[in-house]
Amino acid sequence: MSVTAKLALEDGTIFTGQGFGAEGEISGEVVFNTSMTGYQEILTDPSYRGQIVTMTYPEIGNYGVNSIDVEHEKPSLAGFIVREESRVFSNYRAEGDLAGYLKSNNIVALAGIDTRALVRRIRVHGAMRGILSTTDLNDDSLIEKARQSEGLVGRDLVREVMPKSVIKWDTELDEWTATEVSRLRGDSAQDAKGAHIVCMDFGMKWNIPRHFASRGNQVTVVPGDTSAEEILELQPDGVFLSNGPGDPEPLTYAHETIKKLVGQKPVFGICLGHQLLSLALGAKTFKLKFGHRGANQPVLDLETGKVEITTQNHGFAVEEDSLPDCLEVTHRNLNDDTVAGVRHKDAVAFGVQHHPEASSGPHDSHYLFERFQTELSQSS
Ligand SMILES: NC(=O)CC[C@H](N)C(=O)O
Numbered sequence: 001m002s003v004t005a006k007l008a009l010e011d012g013t014i015f016t017g018q019g020f021g022a023e024g025e026i027s028g029e030v031v032f033n034t035s036m037t038g039y040q041e042i043l044t045d046p047s048y049r050g051q052i053v054t055m056t057y058p059e060i061g062n063y064g065v066n067s068i069d070v071e072h073e074k075p076s077l078a079g080f081i082v083r084e085e086s087r088v089f090s091n092y093r094a095e096g097d098l099a100g101y102l103k104s105n106n107i108v109a110l111a112g113i114d115t116r117a118l119v120r121r122i123r124v125h126g127a128m129r130g131i132l133s134t135t136d137l138n139d140d141s142l143i144e145k146a147r148q149s150e151g152l153v154g155r156d157l158v159r160e161v162m163p164k165s166v167i168k169w170d171t172e173l174d175e176w177t178a179t180e181v182s183r184l185r186g187d188s189a190q191d192a193k194g195a196h197i198v199c200m201d202f203g204m205k206w207n208i209p210r211h212f213a214s215r216g217n218q219v220t221v222v223p224g225d226t227s228a229e230e231i232l233e234l235q236p237d238g239v240f241l242s243n244g245p246g247d248p249e250p251l252t253y254a255h256e257t258i259k260k261l262v263g264q265k266p267v268f269g270i271c272l273g274h275q276l277l278s279l280a281l282g283a284k285t286f287k288l289k290f291g292h293r294g295a296n297q298p299v300l301d302l303e304t305g306k307v308e309i310t311t312q313n314h315g316f317a318v319e320e321d322s323l324p325d326c327l328e329v330t331h332r333n334l335n336d337d338t339v340a341g342v343r344h345k346d347a348v349a350f351g352v353q354h355h356p357e358a359s360s361g362p363h364d365s366h367y368l369f370e371r372f373q374t375e376l377s378q379s380s
Helices: 039-043 098-104 115-125 139-148 175-185 207-214 228-233 252-261 272-280 364-379
Strands: 003-009 014-019 025-033 051-055 079-082 108-111 128-133 167-169 196-201 218-223 238-241 267-270 285-301 307-318 327-333 339-344 349-352
Touching (some): 025 079, 025 139, 025 285, 039 051, 098 108, 128 139, 167 207, 196 252, 207 364, 252 272, 267 272, 272 285, 272 307, 272 339, 272 349, 285 339, 307 339, 327 349, 349 364
Parallel strands (some): 025 051, 196 218
Antiparallel strands (some): 003 014, 003 128, 014 108, 167 218, 339 349
């Protein structure tokens, strides 16, 4: 039996469709993702905390869900919206259907709305706060609740998704990706010795430590609020700064820690990690109009002149004019020319706004893991 569900935006727009996940009511920032596949990786990416994610690809759920393609133990996004939920799923790896997965993880989801109209509205007016409900179907009440709901700016969402204690990480990449990584590493893999990488976890996607572990490294994962002193006591050869949800600016504890680590150990940051590295060294971040989310974002590597097609999921970006003298731009997003990577001029510290671990998405940016590995082997 299908339930009616509604999405109300803060600008007063209402979309009515069918609920296909858990029943209930949630609020969040309404954003969109342009990936054609990878819905399970998107659902479990902790960086979506506080957001209602709309898929632009019109049919979602056709290959079901499994226990392998996850980027965290469970979804932490606020809600999920699709044009059409596939009524059948077929894949030899599938263990169940999408609707059942959303229900068992208590995620409210909406299907059967004109997602193209919703996405056009977001593109024109910017990401908006919204309410997704199967329990209250009164338009005025929903719009009012959307207007009263909390936005993302100024909030620390990292504390809601980061681990509570130190973890020794030992899971490697799945066999398909591992094969490709060994091809990339070629002969150098034989000689390379593993390093000890400490990952500051702000809501880290699991494919990142899988990449580190598959390159023969010892990987220790620490909560994102661990101090520089505690990290150095672990005697890392390098420190990794993870992706994570929300606004990077209020995370001052992380800015302090990173500032102390730069220059002492090689540092590599992805997405939120790249923003935190930039903030720690004196740059500013700003909120993009509607963000970059999908697996088809073109990025130019200024060093090699190569364009890579990347996976992205971010709503904030580093402000180019605010970069301190010690940082230089290494990558640029070719859709809007925003900063997609920075590097310290004198210390081994660099970050990228996109996701080299992909998952899901193209593998063009895997070389960034090799770059970090080279730095580690030179400095350890
Ligand atoms: N994936 C991420 O790390 C996202 C970073 C940050 N929360 C943003 O939206 O910009």
